[in-house]
Amino acid sequence: MPQPLHYLKESPSQTAGPYVHIGLAPGAAGFDIYRQELGRDIAGPNAEGQRIIVEGVVTDGTGAPVKDVLLEVWQADAQGRHAHPEDPRHAEVAQGFRGWGRVITDFDTGLWSFRTVKPGPVPARRALAPHPEEVRPAEQEEQADALGRGHQQVRRMAPHITVWIVARGINIGLNTRMYFDDEAEANAADPVLNLIEQAHRRDTLLARRTGERDGLPLYRFDIRLQGEDETVFLDL
Amino acid sequence: MIRPTPAPAPAEYHQRDRARHPPALTPPYKTSVARSPRLALLSLQQSMSEITGPVFGHTDIDPIDNDLIRNYAKTGDPVGERIIVHGRVLDENARPVPNTLVEIWQANAGGRYRHKKDTYLAPIDPNFGGCGRTLTDAEGYYHFRTVKPGAYPWRNHVNNWRPAHIHVSVFGSSFSQRLITQMYFEGDPLIPICPIVNTIPDPAAIDQLIAPLDMNAGIALDCLAYKFDIVLRGRRSTLFENRLEGN
Ligand SMILES: [Fe+3]
Numbered sequence: 001m002p003q004p005l006h007y008l009k010e011s012p013s014q015t016a017g018p019y020v021h022i023g024l025a026p027g028a029a030g031f032d033i034y035r036q037e038l039g040r041d042i043a044g045p046n047a048e049g050q051r052i053i054v055e056g057v058v059t060d061g062t063g064a065p066v067k068d069v070l071l072e073v074w075q076a077d078a079q080g081r082h083a084h085p086e087d088p089r090h091a092e093v094a095q096g097f098r099g100w101g102r103v104i105t106d107f108d109t110g111l112w113s114f115r116t117v118k119p120g121p122v123p124a125r126r127a128l129a130p131h132p133e134e135v136r137p138a139e140q141e142e143q144a145d146a147l148g149r150g151h152q153q154v155r156r157m158a159p160h161i162t163v164w165i166v167a168r169g170i171n172i173g174l175n176t177r178m179y180f181d182d183e184a185e186a187n188a189a190d191p192v193l194n195l196i197e198q199a200h201r202r203d204t205l206l207a208r209r210t211g212e213r214d215g216l217p218l219y220r221f222d223i224r225l226q227g228e229d230e231t232v233f234l235d236l
Numbered sequence: 237m238i239r240p241t242p243a244p245a246p247a248e249y250h251q252r253d254r255a256r257h258p259p260a261l262t263p264p265y266k267t268s269v270a271r272s273p274r275l276a277l278l279s280l281q282q283s284m285s286e287i288t289g290p291v292f293g294h295t296d297i298d299p300i301d302n303d304l305i306r307n308y309a310k311t312g313d314p315v316g317e318r319i320i321v322h323g324r325v326l327d328e329n330a331r332p333v334p335n336t337l338v339e340i341w342q343a344n345a346g347g348r349y350r351h352k353k354d355t356y357l358a359p360i361d362p363n364f365g366g367c368g369r370t371l372t373d374a375e376g377y378y379h380f381r382t383v384k385p386g387a388y389p390w391r392n393h394v395n396n397w398r399p400a401h402i403h404v405s406v407f408g409s410s411f412s413q414r415l416i417t418q419m420y421f422e423g424d425p426l427i428p429i430c431p432i433v434n435t436i437p438d439p440a441a442i443d444q445l446i447a448p449l450d451m452n453a454g455i456a457l458d459c460l461a462y463k464f465d466i467v468l469r470g471r472r473s474t475l476f477e478n479r480l481e482g483n
Contacts, residue, residue, distance in 0.1 A: 007250075007328045008467045012441040013257045014418040015265075015432060016403065019351045023341025023367045023403055030352040033308055033365045035298055038337075061270040068353070074289060074411045084288035084410075100290035107353070125283050162285055166416055169267030171258035171435050173416060177285075195278060225271050235252065235277035236286045236412040 013172035020070050020166060021104060028104045037102075042073065042116040044096025049078025049120070054178070054207060054219045055113035057105075058165065061226030065110025069167040071103040073114065073178075080120035080156070115216070118180065121156035124191050158186035158193070160205075165223065175234040178221050181206045196232055204231045247472035248282045249412050250328055258435035265431045266392050282412060289411035292337045292371060301369045304342075304382035308365030315361055316345025316383030318459035321419070321447065324376040325406060328470030332376025333413075338466075339369040339405040340380060347386030356388055381459070384421070392431055399426035399433065408468040419464045422448045 021029040027037055043051070058066040076082050076099060081089040083099045093099075097117075105112045158179055165174040179187055187193055193202045207221035223231045260272035280286065300307050305314060321340075325333040343349045343366065346358030350366050364383065372378045385400050402419045420427050427433055427446065436442050444467070453461035 006330070007470065008326060008330050009256055009441070009444065010253065010328060010469050011415065011417050011444055011467045012436045012438075013415060014403075014435070014445070015268075016405075016416045017418075018353060019341065019349045020403070020416075022349060022351050022365075023339050023405060026365065026367055029350065031308075031350055031365060033367060034301060034369075036296070038292070038296060061272075064270075066271065072414070074285070076285070082284060082288040084291060087284060087288055098290055122284055125281055157283065157285070160285070162411055164411070164414055167271065169265070169269075169271035171260060171262060171265070171268060171272075173414060174273065192278075192280060195280070226274055230273055230275050232275075233273050233277050235254070235279045236249075236282060 015168060015171050016070065016166035016173075018068050018168040020068075020168075024070060025102055025104050028107075039072065039100060039102030041096075042075070042099065042101035042114060043077075044094065044098065046094040047077055047097040047117050048094065049117035050217065051115065052118050052217045052219060053113060053115050053213050054161075054221055055111060056207075056221040056223060057110045057112070058167075058223040058225065059110075060169075063227070065105075066167055066225065067105055067107050067110040069105055069110070069112075069165060069170075071112060072164045072166075073101045073103060073116070074162040074164070075099045075116065075119040075160075076122050078117050078120045080122045080159075082122075116161075118217075119159045119161060121159055121186060124155040124157045155189075155191060156186070158183050158190040160190075160192075163223070170225075174225070175236050176223065176231055177205055177234065178207050179205050180219065181208045192234075201232050204229060248287065249410060249469045249471050252469060256436075256438055256441045258437070262431075262435040264392075265435050268435070286412045287410045289407060289409060289414070292335070292407070294371065296337075297369055297371065302378075302380045304340075304364065304366065304368045304380060306381075307368060309363045312363055314344065314364035314383050316364075316386075318381070319384050320379060320381050320453060320455070320459055320461040321402065321464055322377070322379035322450075322453055322461060323447075323464040323466065325372050325378065325408070325466045325468065326376055327408075327413075327468050329473065331470070332372070332374075333408055333468055334372055334374045334376055336372050336376075336409065337369060337405075337407045338372060338378045339367070340382075340402050341367040342382065342385040342402045343388055345383050345386050347388030358386065358388070387424075387426055396431060397426050399424040399430050404464075404466065406466055406468060413468040415466075415468060417445060417466070419462075420446045421462060422446055 083093045161178045207219035344361040348358040447462035447464040450461045450463040
């Protein structure tokens, strides 16, 4: 008999249920309890970069809005840096930029929106088949690669925001990414978008620039849980 | 050209074992039918976007936030059986996850949530908010003080009841470890007949969500205790890299 493996097993997920707001956004549930609720300010006051507004709805397999959904978003700053100690450039992130937010819907319509700064391109994993122009000498490379190893062939992912979706009826949180439709060139080279076998499904990850609000670029990102145009969800 | 030896890479998180988790579509839990994706998930190798995640500190929360008996008290203590819920957040390698945010929410002792959408006939408790949050310590330990939540009925089949449960949200050190689950109480006869519990296909995985009574952690003449350890995805510990470029 071989030696046993002594790994623990990840705790199984359970739905966040209809009352997720009590725990994660009690103001939305209708009461005040904490000095400050977390995740209401994604970028903080000091971060450089283009301030933007993103809005959308999450719809179910019948096309109806999911009014009790809660989203969390995670992103890099405008220079592609994450506010996390394992990002080699995290010390340069502006004070107050967390890059994480909680997004709740209007309970009557299911519409949600958030304000942030548009993220910059983020280092990807090392390229599978490096393009010669992507291999640059170390001294020309200002940015470490995805796993912090410095120089070598750096491929960047197009600007994107990681999105996590929980609600009643969702048994395990759904991960996806939101890209920007005005980054066509970067999107065309993005290694994650290019993993999607059916090219037309890549569009489900694009937020569309629809205009301006309060003088800021406004993007629309609708998420379809099921059915025609089902959003591409990720197993991270 | 001779390349310098790469610096050791921060390692990736173990692949999620989807067989331990509920699938998206679980028809006996009816709401899942229209809210479940039907196409396959796209599997990603992790990049900086996945191995990072939000960092929280003691300036984000207050010490009273983990005491649900006191954090919303207006005229006195809430009604109900006083309990401590405590445990550790560990990863699959059994390493503690320090300084991570744990948030909980629950119904009051009568089974009613303080939420504008909950209209169950049990009364709201004026002294109970029903949520709490804390950071794990350096060894991954956390604890809450609360009252035991009541069972409550819900519309699924016409007479479904949720076993007593506490909803638990955990972050870990990266966004790929993000997890929401529910804690149940040892010995509750509603557990085996709950459609939401039974979305989990593996009985051993269900057992992992049932907190045992822990008489050693209770306080004499004051409260009982239940122990609930939470396991998040682990991380590769070897430093060998896969050389995907083929050399
Ligand atoms: Fe519940």
